[in-house]
Amino acid sequence: MKIEILNTGSELLLGSTANTHGTWMGQELSKLGLRVQRQTTVPDGVAIEEALAECISRSDAVLVTGGLGPTSDDITREAAAKALNVELIEDEAAKRSLYEYFEKRKYPMAKVNLCQAQVLVGADVIPNPNGTAPGIYSPPRLSGEENCALFLLPGPPNELYPMFHAEVTPRLKALAGVETISEVTELKFVGIGESSFHEGIDAQLAEIDGLEVGYCARLGELDLRLIGSQEAIEQGRKIAEASFADFLVSEDGSSLEKVVVELLKQSRKTLATAESCTGGLIASRVTDVSGASAVFTHGFITYSNEAKSQLLGVQAETLVAHGAVSEEVAGEMAAGARQSSGADIAVSITGIAGPTGGAEEKPVGTVCFGIATSEGVETFREYHPRSRADFKQQASQRALDLVRRAIR
């Protein structure tokens, strides 16, 4: 099945917004064993119609994102109607949903939003629980000779992603037929790099009949993607587990923070965080997990030396003798956070995120960690010379992994 993606939005071509939809959809479709044949980005406006007609003439299914809003530059609905040569009509259910959306939020609905209830004749409305723009699915029969399935989807990721999973992938699977679908398993590893896999098990995995292997390296994290029959995946999984069990975080795509919260719950332990350079990112990741309140009560963000002393009891002498970015201070931060919060485990972090603030002995990217448990305090020093955002992410990753290892 030939699948194309058409992303609309001038901001994507101006570069003010990264086009993450193409990447994300590519990943999601790969998991189903489906492949994207082409991706096109066009600006808001008349270019949409031309590009859409081309996509429809070339492909079996076209996924369009963006241009379903209520303002004058949102013309995807109209472009699709012209490309397919069908009318737009007001859908009663979509209109009701719109009114309900605004009522629930106690906002008055602007008249202009009514255009979002316009639907292609013969198409299905795809409900949008997180926004005002419903999606539209126009099945192949509508496009006559072209025989192309068309999905119109909203641009905001928080609206698009759930709609894609709930309403788009089941229809694509049905359109593609079962024979193209294979199983997918993603094993998530933390604290080990891609080259270790290449050197360690890549050749063994390549020998497994009918197994497609993919790696996706992120900051401080590596996903191993296995696609194929259940049997082939099982063989691959065993090889990966045997070699890298210590680094394996999840086999169902769960994030490190989710795994940490689950482990804390299972072991009936609580966590406190003490952050300097990550500025709350570790705690924010922990509290991204629903139910985190059962295991996480206190977080300390001690960006200044004074805050480290005041809130965590870090000794002035330690700060003077070793500097704020030192294993000694990290250790006292973790111990202080554990004592003050009464938590079973406390993790701490202090480092130089940059771009300024580095010195020869402690360059930008230097980071120290502390982990305090009933068995005492351990500290670590690492070096991650990266952009500020990447540094924060990678450091938070390491801190969460220290908690994971402490529980096990």
Next chain:
Amino acid sequence: MKIEILNTGSELLLGSTANTHGTWMGQELSKLGLRVQRQTTVPDGVAIEEALAECISRSDAVLVTGGLGPTSDDITREAAAKALNVELIEDEAAKRSLYEYFEKRKYPMAKVNLCQAQVLVGADVIPNPNGTAPGIYSPPRLSGEENCALFLLPGPPNELYPMFHAEVTPRLKALAGVETISEVTELKFVGIGESSFHEGIDAQLAEIDGLEVGYCARLGELDLRLIGSQEAIEQGRKIAEASFADFLVSEDGSSLEKVVVELLKQSRKTLATAESCTGGLIASRVTDVSGASAVFTHGFITYSNEAKSQLLGVQAETLVAHGAVSEEVAGEMAAGARQSSGADIAVSITGIAGPTGGAEEKPVGTVCFGIATSEGVETFREYHPRSRADFKQQASQRALDLVRRAIR
């Protein structure tokens, strides 16, 4: 001038690599006042030739990335030769550079690399100081009737970016001539939605001659993009400022957190945060800004009632009488954070992120804010029934906006 980008590479469509080239080139060309009309991604292989022929027939300049390597899936050179109907010849200078590249690094050059010295007849070689694949510039005269300029560029960013700046942009500027250059301005608004713009100023903006207007809505944020002559943009800006000055955060694309940190610096004020449901996200956003340490010292994450009392002095009676998610508790959190930290301004947040924990009186999505300054404490209650991640983002947006408003 119509400019198109053609990105080649199966990894981009599989989603295993994000397509950052399109975004980056869009940004770079916008700075020159040039616009990308379309961006296309195709897999390695025969699809390149078909897509390239389409691009050439539609546009004045086409920028192609990838497929210049030495292996079998690198066929961009051949595809360009076919699309332009010209021969490939070995370029002596390019060949010499290849040998020099390997000599300098003391690697033996594989024979397969010699194909990288193949150049379109009549084209310029674009030197690649950071890799083996030279770029190719085929000026408009080559394409005969199509009259299209063609740039073939390597995929790795560390090779592409310097070549783009040194050799591509000067040629594009010369091709475009001065008369086509337009300006771009992005105004960022917080706390106001797209439909308000539509009802308020959309019609006025549409009347401005030669002004292109675009909206990009994010969580709790709206970007208004104005494209056109300086004069047209100035007219549009004045209309937007006159109607929505109170919501205008930046005119240079700066994030809300960056604006808040700048305002704090300018007014020599410091900030503390007290977070429950956002779990550190506000502080993490503040510390994403380089130099935040000058204005931010303390952050309190008080996820439990005990932590709220212990760290922020929230009264047990207030918690019992009004519940943790209440304006009363938010007010005491902000006051306590300000007092404990000694900061000039403290912002607090307490709410129900969900998906569990809601009640009829306080459903999931209920959130209360407090802001404490030298003039006292103000509190607010809002309702944002969204996914957990979106709720956190939107609530942090509102909290940062409260700080912005408090400083002004």
